[in-house]
Amino acid sequence: MLGWLSASLGMAVLSSVIPPVLIEPWVLGVAVTQPEVPWWALALVVAIGSVAGKLIYYYAGKGMLRLPAFLRRKQQDAEHVRGRWSGYMERFAAECEKRPAWTYGVLLLSSSTSLPPYFAVAVVAGVANVSLTNFVSACLIGRFARFAALAAAPSAFGVWLT
Template identity: 45%
Template sequence: MLLWIGLMSAAFGVSVLAALIPLISIELFVIALMLQRPDTAWWQLAAFVAAGQVIGKLLYYYAGRGSLPLPKLFRRSADTPSRWSLRLARFREVCRERPVWTAGVLLSSSFISLPPFAAVSVIAGVAGIPLRTFVLTGLVGRFGRFALVAVVPGIAGAWWF
């Protein structure tokens, strides 16, 4: 039991870090863990990693929403409306008018990372997508992704050996 708590805590922590720092590959961590400990329940590992990833991406979401203070380099003066602010207003309107399309983009990004989920997390915040939609689609997509990543070593091992 203590080993399980340690493994899941490590997976959760690394997944939060990987969500914040793109140079850390959580996929490689999951594969290495499953190769080292094949008795680990894939669905439990996928759930912990998905939760960590979504919690990490929430920082990007809140930054896009403007709830987190950003360095001056990333802030824009609100005094001068630009064509980008007009495009952003139109984009918010499209997201509100097409909630199924919006959820589909979030779900596909969280599962296949095209477009990259980090970028989509910021865009979701900027677009004012509801937090519930962001979290639910992120959890479902990330769970599916990491469930697949977690079972691949076992399938490959059974196939080749």
């Protein structure tokens, strides 16, 4: 069981850092094939790994880390959208300061449903100087809810169908 939880943690971090890698099929696969792994433990480990991976993008948004070249805009593209993008960021940062509950709600919604995209929200939260405590707590709650539903689904449907 510990091996599956460790592997799940690694996959969660990997999927958070490399966007095309999806963690949801992994969670479902482990939940179906490894019934000895408690759904809540699987969900918790994957949520922690997912948020840990997204901290890279949060800190990149704050300007503390530089993203790899394949995740950055080309210089000419960046200059083209800089005025519009910086305007959006300034307005979003102002809204975050004025309405922290709204910001927390957006983080919860994004981390649990990926709408708006969780990848983008992690970067934007860093740019908007959302507090690390608010970012981590909202994202852990949202990611745990998402992965708990996924990890518990096979058992719930199995009981329901019998």
